[in-house]
Amino acid sequence: MTERPRASHDFSTVYAEEDMGETATVFTRRASLDGHGVVVDGTCPRCQGRTTTEYRHGLPGTGTKGLLTWLRGEHPVTTPDDDSDALTREVHYCECGHPHPNLPPDAAFTGCGASWRIRTLTAERAT
Numbered sequence: 001m002t003e004r005p006r007a008s009h010d011f012s013t014v015y016a017e018e019d020m021g022e023t024a025t026v027f028t029r030r031a032s033l034d035g036h037g038v039v040v041d042g043t044c045p046r047c048q049g050r051t052t053t054e055y056r057h058g059l060p061g062t063g064t065k066g067l068l069t070w071l072r073g074e075h076p077v078t079t080p081d082d083d084s085d086a087l088t089r090e091v092h093y094c095e096c097g098h099p100h101p102n103l104p105p106d107a108a109f110t111g112c113g114a115s116w117r118i119r120t121l122t123a124e125r126a127t
């Protein structure tokens with residue numbers, strides 16, 4: 001991925017597990033390429049890095065995030081609206097991909113350590 005972040009990414013932000021609460025930043029969601037998940041894309045409210053997180057639907061062995069448990073099994077097929085609803089309740093973590101200073105070697109995500117909830121999630125339409 002060589003796409004440039006939309007805001008200037010502050011690489012010097014020191015890693016900290018900080019809960020940013022509910023962010024006003026608008027995130028977009030789209031179906032993943034293979035159709036088995038949802039990709040949530042936006043800008044980290046802490047380091048301003050572009051963060052992209054893929055949530056899988058009911059695929060065993062890939063579930064490390066809370067939403068997956070929620071989507072698994074009894075909800076094999078969800079409508080986009082259901083997804084958005086669940087995704088706005090989910091806690092999202094910075095996955096900007098930049099190893100911020102003091103990033104612990106065992107950190108779950110490569111990013112600045114921020115977590116937040118999304119208030120506005122818009123569907124990105126394929127053209």
Ligand SMILES: [Zn+2]
Nearest residue numbers: 044047094112
């Ligand atoms: Zn971040």
Ligand SMILES: [Zn+2]
Nearest residue numbers: 047049096098
């Ligand atoms: Zn970052």
